[in-house]
Amino acid sequence: MDLEWIIxxxxxxxxxxxxxxxMLHDLASKKRAFGGHKAPWAIVIIILPxxxxxxxxxxxxxxxxxx
Amino acid sequence: xxxxxxxxxxxFLLLGFxxxxxxxxxxxxxxxxxxxxxxxxxxxxDIHRLLFLAPIVYAGYVARVKGxxxxxxxxxxxxxxxxFFISPYPDPLLRMVLFVLFAGVIGILVGIIRNQSMESRKxxxxxxxxxxxxxxxxxxxxxxxxxxxxxxxxxxMNSKMVDIFGDGIGSTCYQHLHRLGMPCQQECRLLDVIxxxxxxxxxxxxxxxxxxxxLAAPYIDADGxxxxxxxxRDII
Numbered sequence: 001m002d003l004e005w006i007i008x009x010x011x012x013x014x015x016x017x018x019x020x021x022x023m024l025h026d027l028a029s030k031k032r033a034f035g036g037h038k039a040p041w042a043i044v045i046i047i048l049p050x051x052x053x054x055x056x057x058x059x060x061x062x063x064x065x066x067x
Numbered sequence: 068x069x070x071x072x073x074x075x076x077x078x079f080l081l082l083g084f085x086x087x088x089x090x091x092x093x094x095x096x097x098x099x100x101x102x103x104x105x106x107x108x109x110x111x112x113d114i115h116r117l118l119f120l121a122p123i124v125y126a127g128y129v130a131r132v133k134g135x136x137x138x139x140x141x142x143x144x145x146x147x148x149x150x151f152f153i154s155p156y157p158d159p160l161l162r163m164v165l166f167v168l169f170a171g172v173i174g175i176l177v178g179i180i181r182n183q184s185m186e187s188r189k190x191x192x193x194x195x196x197x198x199x200x201x202x203x204x205x206x207x208x209x210x211x212x213x214x215x216x217x218x219x220x221x222x223x224m225n226s227k228m229v230d231i232f233g234d235g236i237g238s239t240c241y242q243h244l245h246r247l248g249m250p251c252q253q254e255c256r257l258l259d260v261i262x263x264x265x266x267x268x269x270x271x272x273x274x275x276x277x278x279x280x281x282l283a284a285p286y287i288d289a290d291g292x293x294x295x296x297x298x299x300r301d302i303i
Contacts, residue, residue, distance in 0.1 A: 007160065008151055015147075019140050022133065050144045057137065061075030064130035064137075 012049065019053035020045050026063045027056070034059040074129045078138060081122035086145050089115050093153065111156050112149060116166050119145075123170045127177030135174030143167045211279070211299035215240050216292055217261050219250055228299065231277075246274050260285055260295045270302070278302045 023045045027033060033041050044052040057063065087094070092108035094100075119142045127135035146167065150159040205212050211228035215221050219239040224232070235243030240257075241250045250257070256267040266284045273279070279299040286296035 004160075008147075011143075011160070011164070012147065015140050015143050019137070022137060054141065054144075057141075058079075061072055061079075064075050064078070064126070064134050065071065 016049040016053070019050060023053045023056045023063075026060065030060075078122050078126050078129075078134070081125060082119075082138065082141060082145070085118045085122060085142075088118055089145065089149070111162075112154065113162060113166070116146065116163070120170055120173065123174040124177050127174035128181055130178075131182055132175050132178035135171065135178045139167060139171035139174055142170065208298075212296065213240065213299070214286060214288065214294050214296050215257060216288070216294045217258075219257065222288060222294060244273060256283060257295050261293050271299070 024042060027038055027041055027045070030038070035041075041056055045056050046052065048055070089112060091103075095103045095108065123135055123138050123142060126138035130137075143163075146163045150163040205223075206226040208225060208227060211231065212223075212225040213221055213228055214223040219241055221235050221238060221240055221243060224234065224236060232244055239250075241247040241255070245251055254269060254271050256265075256269060259265055260267055260283045264285045266282070268280065268282050271279050271281045278301075280302055281297050281299055283295050283297040286294045288294050
């Protein structure tokens with residue numbers, strides 16, 4: 001595989017896993033997630049790179065207030 | 068609208084506007100809006116990226132470090148398609164990554180500074196309430212309490228002392244309490260207390276024939292000045 005593509009995938013992976021880490025941490029600390037179940041959200045965050053985290057963020061904007 | 072959603076909405080709107088601006092050239096091409104075709108939207112997008120500082124810094128301000136990191140990563144994801152597939156200019160990925168690092172650091176610094184300012188505000192409020200509590204305790208005492216500095220100036224009198232002698236904060240103790248033009252020669256132990264840090268006890272008589280037992284100790288005031296705190300207990 002071309003080196004440039006490897007760099008692209010690595011960068012995308014870094015962005016995905018940092019975002020997923022933040023979102024999963026927030027999901028774990030919540031008593032109740034949007035829709036009532038946490039497991040589907042965890043799967044969406046992990047399976048859909050970046051997009052899953054953005055969808056979670058759109059449905060749980062309170063994450064900005066959790067400090 | 069629920070206020071909880073207002074700040075995240077502003078962040079999302081800012082990101083949306085910046086994204087639209089960042090890819091405006093591509094939108095113009097896609098929609099064939101030839102009247103809007105300007106060289107500015109087809110050049111190197113380093114200037115266009117600067118606009119993303121607004122949502123990143125705002126997120127750092129309202130949502131602290133976590134908010135700044137999230138919005139920086141979202142901006143990074145928004146930059147990726149141009150850096151990977153669109154930009155014909157050299158090193159698009161490197162320039163984009165450098166900007167993300169720069170903007171992320173600024174956002175995180177804003178979050179840290181905001182955190183610290185909020186903490187110091189909380190501490191100031193805590194100190195003020197503690198001070199008020201102490202003043203209330205001193206005002207509730209049956210004995211008189213005054214604080215005097217090295218120049219014999221009264222810095223604090225509790226309500227018992229104010230009731231007896233009147234408010235004399237700012238005037239000298241010998242003038243206000245004893246109606247003298249100079250410090251009391253025999254009775255006063257102020258310099259001994261302040262200079263040597265001793266705790267002294269003596270009897271003190273006043274012009275109205277009142278006699279008090281005085282207990283004095285050194286006290287460091289809020290501005291760091293060493294003062295004397297004295298408790299006056301009526302004997303006669």
